[in-house]
Amino acid sequence: MKILFVLPLLFHAGSTVRYTLKFLIAGTSGLHDFPEFMGVVMINEVQFGYCDSNTKTAKPSQDWSRQFVKDHPDQLLLYTQECLSWPRSFRGHIHHLKEVLNQSEGVHILQHLFGCEWDDESEETDGFDRYGYDGEDLLTLDMKTMTWTVPKLHMTPSALGWKTDETVVKWKKKSSISMCLVFLEKYVQYAGSFLQRTDLPTVSLLQKSPSSPVSCFATGFFPDRAVMFWRKDGEELFKNQRDLLPNHDGSFQMSVDLNISLVKTEDWRRYECVFQLSGVKEDIVTKLEKTAIRSNHVSGSGFPTGRVTGVIVGLLLLSVCIAGLFIWRKNNNGFQLVHRDQGALEVDAELQ
Structure with missing residues (x-):
């Protein structure tokens, strides 16, 4: 039996002026001949770029994203550096989760989805940050209360090894969303016509x-x-x-x-x-x-x-x-x- 891991489709607005930038990161354990780490950047469900622990470099996926990194090589360097640094973090998280959840060997997958959305007409913005583990919701950051919630496990976020200090969480929200929105606005300048097109099936x-x-x-x-x-x-x-x-x-x-x-x-x-x-x-x-x-x-x-x-x-x-x-x-x-x-x-x- 094969099961697919496809990109999340969470935000669908009624107007073409609403944009979403998402970062989907996945770490694996127990999968042989497969990258231990993968990262995908999406804007309005379209892939901007991809990297994994085998290639060890970020690569743009569309003509407009290739033009963007050509004009902004520092952005490609930033994503490549992230691609190199994230595997260690995910390896540690998965190891800790296996201990806490009393799991032995086998295949385990930790996923992290975070990003922001922006309406360039109303100027409304928002962010999201959540984790999934072995096909189930693990942790979700409530952007209003600035607290982590554990939807399905009868455990506290701190017991899972997550930093729950309110000051740290607020800083995480402010810095990540602010940077995300800066990136999103830049990407839209290059991808606007591509994202606003209409293609019949x-x-x-x-x-x-x-x-x-x-x-x-x-x-x-x-x-x-x-x-x-x-x-x-x-x-x-x-x-x-x-x-x-x-x-x-x-x-x-x-x-x-x-x-x-x-x-x-x-x-x-x-x-x-x-x-x-x-x-x-x-x-x-x-x-x-x-x-x-x-x-x-x-x-x-x-x-x-x-x-x-x-x-x-x-x-x-x-x-x-x-x-x-x-x-x-x-x-x-x-x-x-x-x-x-x-x-x-x-x-x-x-x-x-």
Whole structure:
């Protein structure tokens, strides 16, 4: 069984003038032939750059971020220095957590998500700082009370080895958010047009076998503010939309399933898949038709593997496609163990 560790999708604003800068850092223990440390910088869910303990250097991921570091080489040097210094800290945290939680050998993952958000119209700003361990929420910093909370463990933050002194926490908030906002504003100057674009998706109907649900799969769209659903006779059916996933080119993909075993053949014409993208008036509607379904159980059906495979390549470049890791899920704003068949990558693996 493979489990994915994809980037968190936590903040979705109704306006294109709201920006989020996120730093996602992960340390691993017990994973062989895999980086002990990884770091990803994201702006509005698009990867700015990446580094890990194997490469030992930070690398920009987009044309605009490459231009930024070309104009600001000190920024690339700063991220590279952070990439070299963080592994020791994470190694110590994981070692301490294993002792406190009475854990033996095995695979363990510590994740740290922090950053800021900024509305350049209202000038409202905010920050966030949280940790996850082995697929569960570990610690969250309450920005209002300036205290660490432990959502699921019956332990205090200090017992886990975290500094809880209010003065230290306030300094951490002020310094980290202030610096984050400075970076974010600079990045927006380079990425503004890229982030404010609108790309419509390619929509396909996919099916693994004649008894499998039909998956309506949309890929290549931007921004990430989108919904998909099936409807019958114009009425929306119960949503079973899968998690939204990033493509390697900065666009996104998602899918929604329909159990056709409950649908009579003569009723197929009554069903259609609807994709709605924020800021676009026209919906993309795909009717349920047998001739439109692509599957590998029929020779020559032509399953569109290009974009989905691109997702795998993109995730590998991010070093986040890891056997045994976890998804920080958008829908519950926290860490949760999620099986591989909840993502579009399962379709790619089984239909090629």
